[in-house]
Amino acid sequence: MLPPSSLRVLTAALIGAMLLTACGGGGDATTTSAVTQPLSIPAAPKDLGFADAAPVADQAAVLPFVDYAYTNQRGDARYATKETNAGVRVLTGFLDLWKPSTLIVDAGVTAPANGSFPAVVASNWTGIPGDSTDGTILNASVLGANIQYVANVTAQRTAAQELAAYLDDRRNKGYSVSDGLGPLTATWQAAAQQTTTITSIASDATTVLYNDGGNNVGVGGSTNTSFGTVVDFVSNIGENGSTEPAKRFYKYARPWRWSSSVKVIPALAPAKSATPATDGGFTSGHTAEAVRDAIAMAYAVPERFQEMVTRGLELGENRIIAGMHSPLDVVSGRMLGQATAAASIATGANAARKAAAYDQAHSTLMAAAKTDTKLAFNDFAHSGTTVTDRFADYATNKANYNRRMTFGFAPIADTTKPAVVPKGAEVLLETRLPYLDASQRRVVLKTTAMPSGYPVMDDAEGWGRINLFAAADGYGAFNGDVVVNMDASLGGFNVLDTWRNDIGGAGKLNKRGSGTLRLGGQNSYTGGTQVSAGTLQALSATAFGKGDVYLGGGTLASSADAQLVLAGAYTQLANTTLQLDVGSGGAGRLAVSGIATVAGGTLTVNFRSGFRPAMGDTISLLSSASLKGQFTTISVPGYKTTAIYTATGLSVRIDGTA
Known part of the structure; x- marks a missing residue:
């Protein structure tokens, strides 16, 4: 029996082979040699191993x-x-x-x-x-x-x-x-x-x-x-x-x-x-x-x-x-x-x-x-x-x-x-x-x-x-591992909530559950971001801080008013969705400072009100230091497109309306 590390490389190779047949939103995908190599899928950002705490003051000295x-x-x-x-x-x-x-x-x-x-x-x-x-x-x-x-x-x-x-x-x-x-x-x-x-x-x-x-x-x-x-x-x-x-x-x-x-x-x-x-x-x-x-x-x-x-x-x-x-x-x-x-x-x-x-x-x-x-x-x-x-x-x-x-x-x-x-x-x-x-x-x-x-x-x-x-806008800092589990079946803020604080700290965010959490601050936390379930949405260019971003389940969405900048690496696994709400001036696009590893999954692109691309336009969607892999599906509702992959990014060409 092969060791786990060999199995992971073999599985990645098979995924890479399948990705070569992917199509993009009604148009044929163009691939480069950069995506024909077997994928080595990075691990999720490492947990710190502890959660932050706010203990009550010594009650012998301070009477509550x-x-x-x-x-x-x-x-x-x-x-x-x-x-x-x-x-x-x-x-x-x-x-x-x-x-x-x-x-x-x-x-x-x-x-x-x-x-x-x-x-x-x-x-x-x-x-x-x-x-x-x-x-x-x-x-x-x-x-x-x-x-x-x-x-x-x-x-x-x-x-x-x-x-x-x-x-x-x-x-x-x-x-x-x-x-x-x-x-x-x-x-x-x-x-x-x-x-x-x-x-x-x-x-x-x-x-x-x-x-x-x-x-x-x-x-x-x-x-x-x-x-x-x-x-x-x-x-x-x-x-x-x-x-x-x-x-x-x-x-x-x-x-x-x-x-x-x-x-x-x-x-x-x-x-x-x-x-x-x-x-x-x-x-x-x-x-x-x-x-x-x-x-x-x-x-x-x-x-x-x-x-x-x-x-x-x-x-x-x-x-x-x-x-x-x-x-x-x-x-x-x-x-x-x-x-x-x-x-x-x-x-x-x-x-x-x-x-x-x-x-x-x-x-x-x-x-x-x-x-x-x-x-x-x-x-x-x-x-x-x-x-x-x-x-x-x-x-x-x-x-x-x-x-x-x-x-x-x-x-x-x-x-x-x-x-x-x-x-x-x-x-x-x-x-x-x-x-x-x-x-x-x-x-x-x-x-x-x-x-x-x-x-x-x-x-x-x-x-x-x-x-x-400020407390109603969520955490001000991630000083440990932060797990947010939103059960949308409970309704209200469990379905959808927004944190607007500027979040710092060395901790990591792990979004779980079926609800949607939106981050709107100028965030600088360094422990990384993991989406395990539900939706995590960026409303600002630096919503996901300065660490790696790992989409292991659910949806990662960008509705930022500028280009969404990921300071580290980006990894997306199969059966997940990256949703980009794209507008003028680069709004909503994804810029990855490190390596972007795409092991399948869906990319959904929506154009914002007032932004309508013309026939033949090429829209840049993702840039990175190095792009590895492809999406299984690229969906651009209302348009026929061709996906254009390069060694460092992804664009779509507008071929017509659907």
Whole structure:
């Protein structure tokens, strides 16, 4: 019996002999001596032998918020410390900038249920900047810039910004952020039975305080049979999410108390508290609530995940535009909102409700949209234009989200610390990346996290550095073997998903399962790419990084706007398909820097809208350092062609229309 290596060469020789009879899309193939030699089929890119991981920080040293969220209660606000309160603990990065005064409580004073301040406690926090009983500035540069930012923004706001900031201040937060659902907003609000009484700025708003008489997230429970579970899910996302303990521990005043240059919207003058000792600025309660409500809606309708998390941060920025909060107030509100949402879904009451809420949201909204698949529903969810949906533009959303992560602050500490991922944070991506397991979603959060060093954001658990917008675009780096198994029979993102991040790292990607994954980033990972099943599609010229590409099963597709460049070798086995969507300027063509080995399989060529070759044109499809072998079939729908092979490439000549 021949050894395996001899069998492989013999098999390759037989394949090579058969390839000489191949035809190309209705025309006879022209071959060269380069393809008459027996093929030696390369092996697939070698696995690294391990997967990347994002372990939870030492729980003896860092108490997980998701396990201790119950300690963050409004009624205990005046006694809260970083040692006793999870909400305070998440935000301890602020202690590098500001040292709050120590709270002194008489031994005989007991905490009232509503957490209000008795006189003896209020006396050691005036809430007036400059009063040493409140605290001490430790970083004058950062805190000065923090207030000056608000002064600059409020001096330049437009009438449209003023209206948006007023509405986000006075309306219930759940109602406000629901417009991030775009084409689904009206249906969501009707199904949830959401209402609001704040729709404009009243003419007497400068002297009359208007409160929202609506019902915030809607009508839940059995009263709302078609959407009640969804409403309950959103309503409960704020369990253990009070910002009062943090406000009263940190004792940092609102920006308009720090500087007269900060101009609060005139219509919000009645909303300004007259009791500064009960009106802390750090952290922003509006932001925390908006972020967690937006996350709840994004979880239930992940088709609008990035738009919803963008809307949550937009409301936070509107707190700055209103003059009511500073950037660091808002950054900390984002952090606490994310932690609260994760705790509710991972370990809170929503853990038992989340699956039913997701299913109910889709059954109701898909029926209203008249869509019978989640893929069609996803299309409908993005059917708006920038005129009808202000979150319709991806690039704008991304830029706004990233800007609102830091509000322009530069790092003030070590920028090279590895990212850590909080315990339970992976649940935030459960419905957005359903084909990844929990450990993979944790790695996504790690590899898309913000750099270290930014003010406030370097908490020990990692809540400050999480970038949910980027995480929804998949991995930021392959630092180990990454296997993506998409089962199209499960529908939704398992059928089709797109990763837009610029992916680095030394790891390898192996696409498995029947679904389609599209890569749209400027990728530089070096471990190689293997397609075992389903479809892997390139939307950018460097989508497949800098390693070898091995098509062992399924389909490899190029829809790149430029020539798809493979930095290493390319191998295609029999019973696979290479699909090129070719356009002008080389778009969609395949350029292989190394050796291209084609052991059969199909090449399908489609011409893009607006690109129509003429009779007699020769279209270059594949170039390489050396081309070995041929395709079994070349299909160019609508055209009769002749395949022209050379030692380094493949073209087709257009002979006529089919």
